[in-house]
Amino acid sequence: xGKGRFGTIIQIGDILVSEDVVTEYFACDYATCRGACCIVGxxxxxxxxxxxxxxxxxxxxxxxxxxxxxxxxxxxxxxFEVDRDDDIVTPLMPPLPDSxxxxxxxxxxxxxxECLCAIEMAGRVKPASCSLYPIRVTKLTGGGLALxxxxxxxxxxxxxxxxxxxxxxYQFLKNPLTKVxxxxxxxxxxxxxxxxxx
Numbered sequence: 298x299g300k301g302r303f304g305t306i307i308q309i310g311d312i313l314v315s316e317d318v319v320t321e322y323f324a325c326d327y328a329t330c331r332g333a334c335c336i337v338g339x340x341x342x343x344x345x346x347x348x349x350x351x352x353x354x355x356x357x358x359x360x361x362x363x364x365x366x367x368x369x370x371x372x373x374x375x376x377f378e379v380d381r382d383d384d385i386v387t388p389l390m391p392p393l394p395d396s397x398x399x400x401x402x403x404x405x406x407x408x409x410x411e412c413l414c415a416i417e418m419a420g421r422v423k424p425a426s427c428s429l430y431p432i433r434v435t436k437l438t439g440g441g442l443a444l445x446x447x448x449x450x451x452x453x454x455x456x457x458x459x460x461x462x463x464x465x466x467y468q469f470l471k472n473p474l475t476k477v478x479x480x481x482x483x484x485x486x487x488x489x490x491x492x493x494x495x
C-alpha cells in the first residue's frame with residue numbers, strides 16, 4: 298500500500314485499488330432505484346472486447362427477455378457501440394418517451410416499470426462492469442488495472458443503505474470481485490481493508 302495525493306492506494310499484483318473501495322459503504326437499494334443505472338444516461342455499460350463473443354453467442358437465450366426496441370437496437374448497431382470517449386459499451390435504445398435517457402438495449406422492463414437485465418434473467422453472464430458497479434475498472438498503460446468507486450447521484454440511496462447496514466463496497470461486491478479477479482485477490486483486498494481499519 299502507498300499513500301499519495303489521491304489517498305491510500307492498495308496494490309495487489311498489477312491491480313491498483315483506491316482506498317474508497319474498502320472504506321466507503323454501499324449496498325444496492327433496488328426497491329428505491331428500480332434499476333435506474335441501466336436506464337439513465339447517454340452511454341452504455343463498459344464492455345471488454347473479450348465479452349463480445351459471449352454476448353453474441355448467448356443472444357438466442359436472452360433476446361426473448363429484451364424489449365422490441367432493444368432487439369431493434371441490436372439489429373441496427375450490433376452487440377456494442379463506441380461512445381464519445383471511444384470506449385466500447387453496450388448498445389442503447391432510443392430515448393424513452395418524455396425523457397432524454399436511453400436505456401441499455403439488454404434491459405427487461407417488468408409490469409411495474411422496474412428494470413432488470415435480460416442477460417441475467419436468462420441465466421447468462423452479464424458484462425463485468427455491470428456486476429462490479431459501483432467499481433469502475435480502468436486499464437493502465439503497461440497492462441495494469443485501476444479500481445475506483447464511481448459516484449452517481451442515482452446511487453445515493455445505495456451509499457446510504459450501505460452506511461446504515463455497515464456494508465463496504467468490497468464486501469457488497471465479494472462475489473463479482475472474486476469471479477473476475479480470483480479468490481487470492483479478494484483475500485488480499487480483505488486483509489488490506491482490515492489493516493486500514495486497524
